[in-house]
Amino acid sequence: MxxxxxxxxxxxxxxxxxxxxxxxxLAGQAVQPGVSTAEIDKVAADYIKSQGATAAFxxxxxxxxxxxxxxxxxxxxxxxxxxxxLREGDIVSIDLGAVYxxxxxxxxxxxxxxxxxxxxxxxxxxxxxALYVGLTKAxxxxxxxxxxxxxxxxxxxxxxxxxxxxxxxxxxxxxxEDPSIPNYGKPGKGxxxxxxxxxxxxxxxxxxTETVNVLKNGWTVVTADGKLSAHFEHSVAITDGECLILTQx
Ligand code: MG
Numbered sequence: 001m002x003x004x005x006x007x008x009x010x011x012x013x014x015x016x017x018x019x020x021x022x023x024x025x026l027a028g029q030a031v032q033p034g035v036s037t038a039e040i041d042k043v044a045a046d047y048i049k050s051q052g053a054t055a056a057f058x059x060x061x062x063x064x065x066x067x068x069x070x071x072x073x074x075x076x077x078x079x080x081x082x083x084x085x086l087r088e089g090d091i092v093s094i095d096l097g098a099v100y101x102x103x104x105x106x107x108x109x110x111x112x113x114x115x116x117x118x119x120x121x122x123x124x125x126x127x128x129x130a131l132y133v134g135l136t137k138a139x140x141x142x143x144x145x146x147x148x149x150x151x152x153x154x155x156x157x158x159x160x161x162x163x164x165x166x167x168x169x170x171x172x173x174x175x176x177e178d179p180s181i182p183n184y185g186k187p188g189k190g191x192x193x194x195x196x197x198x199x200x201x202x203x204x205x206x207x208x209t210e211t212v213n214v215l216k217n218g219w220t221v222v223t224a225d226g227k228l229s230a231h232f233e234h235s236v237a238i239t240d241g242e243c244l245i246l247t248q249x
Contacts, residue, residue, distance in 0.1 A: 002170060002178050004196035010237045010244070012103045013172070013198055016053065017235050017246030019098040020105030023047045025249060027067060027096065028111040033088045037069040040094065041080035048098045056097030056104050056175050063219065067096040068108075075163060075204050075212055075221040075229040088114035091124060093231040095202075097175060104175050106200045107247035108233035119207065120228055123160065127205040127230035130154045134183070134203065138236055138243040140195045147193075148185025151203050155183075161210030163229070166221065168202045171235050193238045198246065202233030 005013065027044040045066040048055050055066040063077075070078035070093040071086070078093070086092060095108035110124045134151040152162050162183050170177030179191045183203045206212075208227035215222060223229050236243040 002191070002197060003172055004194060005172060005198050005237065006196070009103065010198065012101045013105065013235070013237065013246050016098055016100035016103045016105035018249050019048060019051045019053045019100055020096065020107050021247040021249040023096055023098060024094060024107050024109055027094050028109060031086060031092050031111040031113050033086055033114050035086050036082045037071070037078070037080040037084045037086065038082035040069060041065045041067045044096050051098070051100070053098040053100040056099050056106060060175060067094050069094050070220070070231065072228055073223045073226045075206070075223060076166060076231055077219040077221050079217060079219055086113045089116050091116055091120050091228060091230060093229070095231060095233060102173055104171050104173070105247050106171050106175060106233065106235050108202060108231050110230040110232060123205065123207050123228055124230045126155060126158050126160060127203050128232045130203045130205060131201060131232040131234065134201050135234065135236060135243055135245070138193060138199070138201060138238060140193050140238050140240050142193050143188060144179060144181060144190035144193070145185035146187050147201065148182045148190070149187045152184040155203065155205050161206035161208060163204040163206060163210050163212055165212055166204055168200050168233070170198065171200045172198050195239050197238040198235065199238070200233055200235045202231065204229060204231045
């Protein structure tokens with residue numbers, strides 16, 4: 001069931017989104033060679049706490065940290081670890097959210113650890129651009145297939161894989177609400193977007209195959225071919241005009 005939000009609820013979600021976005025920004029600033037992914041997680045955790053909010057992912061289905069930190073061939077759901085030390089050239093996808101006054105924010109960004117290869121940079125740029133291409137289609141009256149098809153076309157035409165096993169989602173009083181938002185689809189198909197819908201759009205794009213596996217820890221999703229993956233996400237509210245990005249600071 002899709003729950004439409006009132007103007008007042010969307011205002012609260014903007015605050016949850018602001019906290020989520022600032023936590024992500026600070027975590028990203030901590031990304032550098034020699035730093036562990038656990039240290040980065042702590043930066044985000046401390047900020048969320050300082051704002052009187054709670055970490056959306058911590059203990060969600062048993063997830064043990066504030067942020068999902070996925071490095072290089074890891075697509076999503078990487079678990080922060082004090083033994084995982086970042087190295088020059090890594091690409092580091094950080095996904096995190098905050099709960100404020102009962103509402104969730106959710107966002108992700110792939111950061112560079114020092115200087116990365118031109119190939120890594122191209123993948124990250126394309127994935128970030130694909131998110132914004134999707135957002136331009138996220139307007140009332142369009143359908144979810146319009147969003148997914150735009151993201152898919154943008155990435156596939158540049159030679160990349162679009163992960164199909166995981167999708168974006170509605171967001172609100174729960175981290176994951178209806179509808180699911182695939183990063184692929186057919187224009188004109190799928191659920192119609194309505195003002196008051198709040199959704200997280202999150203392309204997960206791969207350098208090679210779109211096939212992914214889950215590691216033995218039960219969480220970390222990796223590319224089947226070991227090639228790089230990037231992930232960008234915003235939570236947005238659908239309006240009559242352009243969508244309103246909730247996760248900004
Ligand atoms: Mg999400």
